[in-house]
Amino acid sequence: MVKPRVLILRVAGTNCDNETEWAFRLAGAEPERVHINRIKRGEKKICDYQALVIPGGFSYGDDISAGKVLVNEIKHNMGEDIDRFTGEKKPLIGICNGFQVLVKAGLLPWQGKQVVSLGWNDSARFEDRWVYLKTEKNASPFLKGFPSVIKLPVAHAEGKFTVDSGTTLKKIEDGKLVFFRYCSPDGGDAEYPHNPNGSAGAIAGLTSANGLIVGMMPHPERALLKCFYPDANEGGDGEEDGYGCRFFRNIVEYIK
Amino acid sequence: MRIIEVRNKQGVPDVFGQDVRKNIREMGISGIEEVVASEIYGFEDSAGDDELRYIAENILVDSVIQEYCLNGEKQSAGEGRVVIDVFYKKGVTDSVADTVKTAVKDAGIKTDISISTGKRYYLRGSLTEEDVKSVCMKLLANPLVQNYSIRYEEGNKSNA
């Protein structure tokens, strides 16, 4: 059987592309890391792939603000192709820097003008830590088989979920567009450090209404195996394949 | 040089300003009350105002949390604060400036712009001139690689 092809977009400063590639390979796909220049030159076309992933990193150094320059580049070079891609119900996934790109490009929570953002952490600095995440009820097929609370690491400086207005937040909640929410170990409300950045509504990830465009600050590609869980050694409950792995399997399952 | 200043919108916490305030306190300068920090982008005269506004709106500003002003417009006058601008000296790597140039090109602007990036700090409180100089030298700028300028908004000197 032909394995589904996944395009992992690379630009100057992308740095989670290798492990994301490994994640999709483990999940049974045929991933390919592709530099944006090759798309601009027409050597590669995103329509030849079944899923498109913008991985973590510091695209263009996150100069100006996180993901901003890449948003500009994508809009001017791949904007229409991406609209066509998502129109065909192919998954578009943004992790960390990729999530920042998706919201600033106006692809999440709905396609249009930018209505939410990811601002500087309340701590005013980059932080790498593991968090508890509540898996929300939404249309996304990628949360299939998840328990209500899982653990994943976050590592970012600009991850504070911010909305342009209360109306937007209400529309997101009413429309069931929250993918993950930061929570306390028992699934309750999260305060710092459990809400690591001060996000509005403790929102850690969003999904489009059809569940196929998904963006999140946490890094599932860093939780593919139990050994990566910081409490693996403490008798923690991470399964042999971590929940990160299940997330990627769900995507591959969907596009197969 | 014309300056685009990008700052947080009203109601969005200024985490850097708060951080700087804490550091000034640590230096033993207790008169400091508030610090507001913003990003500044200095352009040499090659670009026109319309182009600069286009660059600000499409490249520099995150419209959900930030706003901009060009050449000090929209400045509420008479708040009586000290304004400190810090720029890199010529010849020092200014990677953000290089990135802005790339982004300007991506956006289809053909004009060859010359740009430098820096930070602006608004300090409010009862600060002596010596305090301000000390904050510049010991905290906000390193004279080996950066230049700074100090300006007083109207109505400040009184409490110095």
Next chain:
Amino acid sequence: MPEYALEMNIIGAGDKELLEISGKNLLALNLEEMKAVKKYFTGIGRNPTDCELETIAQTWSEHCCHKIFRSDINYTEKANGKIREEKINLLGEIRKVTEKLDSDFCVSVFKDNAGIVKFNDEYGIAFKVETHNHPSALEPYGGAGTGIGGVIRDILGAGRGAKPIMNTDVFCFGLPDADYKRLPEGVLHPRRIFRGVVSGVRDYGNRMGIPTANGAIVFDEGYQKNCLVFCGTVGIIPLKNVEKKVMEDDYIVVIGGKTGRDGIHGATFSSIQMDANVSTNVVQIGNPIVEKKMMDVLLTAADEGLYNFVTDCGAGGLSSAVGEMGSETGAEVMLEKVPLKYSELLPWEIWISESQERMVLSVPGKNLKKLLELFASEDVEAAIIGQFKKTGKLEIYYKNEAVCSLDMNFLHGGVPLRNLKAQFAFPGKAEYRKDADAKTTDWPARIMKLLTDINITSREAVITQYDHEVQAHTVLKPLAGMEHSGPSDAAVLKPLYGDYRGIAVGCGINPFYGRHDPYMMAGCCIEEALRNIVSAGADPGAAAILDNFCWGDVNDEENLGALARCVKGCRDFALKYKLPFISGKDSLNNFFVEEKTGVETSIPGTLLISAVGIVGDIRKTVSSSFKRGGNLLYICGKTRKEMGGSRYYAVFGIEGGEVSEPVPSKTLPMMRKLHCCIEVGMVKSCHDCSDGGFIIALSEMAAGGGRGAEVFLDRMISDDVSPEALLFSESQGRFIVEIDRTLQGDFEKAMGKNVSMIGSVAEDGEIKVFYGGEKLFSLSAEEAEKAWRSGLQW
């Protein structure tokens, strides 16, 4: 009439003029060296050009050729009224260890940009640690950033290109509560240096996508005027790519950043006229994205075998990089082909500029087109600047005018080495305090105070700012558990995606012991680095170490003597622990002269030992936090009254005491047994006793696991010492180990006499300590955790 090169009148110069020329042009060459230069040029019958003199000055600089470490030293040691003399060569002593041990584990040592050891049959691990002290003192953010940028390039330039998989960072700073008003002119406040350095490493390392997963921070008054910044990088490399050789007619290709006037003459001021608006070039700000882009394509080019040789362009710039690469062939360079940041550079400036993010490749003609296309495809600068020619000469042109023509043999072999003198006298034993054994019964208060001590308290505020998990390799992270409640001894990585084989990386640094005896300091640092990786699961028999010496003014015979004694310690203890040195670096003359008073302050002699070892199966890695109430607790190793230089004495102001003396003949066999127990999964948690002694280690394990313990001090293996020493002595060779009750017999059988069961883990969260049949004190794990996490404010 030459247009681009200046003739320097050396042939006709007397001694005074020679020194003047060296001084005026910031060459930092001494009279003997200038005379050697004069002799060479007299021999070939002409004067040198400015470019030639600059090239020689760079190549012969202390920074590039380590004259002190290569010189013979007449060393005198005074102890108990006896005088012993010895001739030693510092570099020779260190290399002797590796030669004598002759281990199969070593793949490439002391010849490349990094040391390389064997990971498995296919891959090697490259490791290098550098210092960037002076730039970091002047501009902490830029200095530390370019420090990490530089050592990453060392790994990229190891063999035919290793892939960086981890960074380490060790800093020494002045005390953060120093009075702002009392700092001498030209010295930045320790707090500003601390924040700047950490931010610099964070912003560069994180953007490079390399996890920063191990390190240490030492705070001491002695570093107020000269901070120390050690940056290390670990890489992985296919063993088939380890050997590299420049081939005749290969093209010289410079890649990455453009060349500017940066860092000319390293840390001295430039002779170029500057106005207030132009940087003095002394310090640089790095651009990690330029380096990241270069790394991405360079590793692809390495995979495809497109070049024969690669090296970093660091100190001395192209002059050092091309000079070294061409040392066995010869090289011809066209300087006008070097991509510049701006146009007004002089040829010699282009040649010795230290602009960041550049590397040099040696590329065979047949691959040239493909290589240039590859670099262009991702917008990375790559320019052909010359060719390696079988001439034995370094020939440099600028717009067809010869600006330099030197014999490689003279350039690389012509530096005259000095005969140095050094002496070391044991400090008279400080009057031993008869009442040193505290009468206090308030042990918990003392423990809490130690847990918040600036040199013991958690580095969480720093560690969390580093992305220590990017690349998804990091198995044992720097802090324990979901909530960062305890420390880890070492970082454990799983470098290959499809394989459970791993590496552990740890370090040892303790300048406080050095004040008592640099020899024992060396032993303790080596042992601590080894203990750290062993307690995380590394095999002590498959481990190697790196040395980094940072010393004060070594023109002073006593300072040099202390350094020599430290090197002797490195030699003796590394041999006894059977740990080969695979790479090392020295940074000498870290001292500050106060302008007003002329008072000179040297840093405390500082040795950093970094260790890397193999973990056969990372699923067997253990962390330091307590796992389950009821599990048994063991102490491995003997406690002596060794409290000289201890944190306990420092915090409570007690002078004197014996410094800890490692006992490799006992400790190494014990470590091997402990490793076997970890490997078969018998050990639940393990932590070594170091700063603060037994009770601090125990408190950290309790904090990490959120569990308490019941321990009986009388059961510790000791020479019948007081409770104070049992709690706080820093004797080497000790681990605390947690074992499942059912494995008691197996563990005791495996470990033999090396261990003693001291108690058990308690689920109730109280640390209860008994002595002489009575409860001495108790302390809650939660309070210990709070204290340990509160001492370092960002």
